[in-house]
Amino acid sequence: MVQLWPEDRREAVCAWLRANGIDPDNVPQDADLYLEPAPEGDPYTGRYLHYEVFHLNSDGRRHVDERGLSAARERRMTPLLVEPPDWWEPYRKPTRDQLLDVLAKVQALHRCNEHTGDCEHCSQRDYPDYSVPWPCPTMRALGVEVQP
Ligand SMILES: [Zn+2]
Structure with a gap:
């Protein structure tokens, strides 16, 4: 090629x-x-x-x-009158609904554990030795409103 x-x-x-x-x-x-x-x-x-x-x-x-x-x-x-070059890739920006759907999936994954106050997803591995306090870095990075 x-x-x-x-x-x-x-x-x-x-x-x-x-x-x-x-x-x-x-x-x-x-x-x-x-x-x-x-x-x-x-x-x-x-x-x-x-x-x-x-x-x-x-x-x-x-x-x-x-x-x-x-x-x-x-x-x-x-x-379409003329075919694109063989290496060409179509491009389509994600829609607002698609982006909101992804955001909702991430929010559903990262939740505050009511007993420990840690992020359930981020603290899951090596529990109880490893705890990630809520809101975890992922939720802070998203800048999403989070419940305590
Ligand atoms: Zn998390």
């Missing part, structure tokens, strides 16, 4: 986007970029290239999103 430098990879992805009718200059670097089959009932039966672009105002300029924090984006999709 040919070893490509990151800038060569970026250039190859840009060329691939152009070949699919997408202006890479308008695609954020961390944009979602993935392929999916056409939904059932769609007259087009191939795969769609899903991507994000900066949302442009009527003057053709980027503008900030509703929170005023970053550039506004919009999701688009187009029929």
